[in-house]
Amino acid sequence: xxxxxxxxxxxxxxxxxxxxxxxxxxxxxxxxxxxxxxxxxxxxx
Numbered sequence: 001x002x003x004x005x006x007x008x009x010x011x012x013x014x015x016x017x018x019x020x021x022x023x024x025x026x027x028x029x030x031x032x033x034x035x036x037x038x039x040x041x042x043x044x045x
Contacts, residue, residue, distance in 0.1 A: 019031050019039060031039065 018028050019036060
């Protein structure tokens with residue numbers, strides 16, 4: 001599973017990051033930096 005982050009893939013920005021399952025904005029949602037880091041760890045492993 002690949003994700004796209006418009007703030008820079010693998011680089012959480014501030015307290016809130018945007019995680020996207022594709023380049024379509026409708027596939028994006030806001031996550032906290034801690035949750036983002038967890039998701040990124042899962043998809044990178």
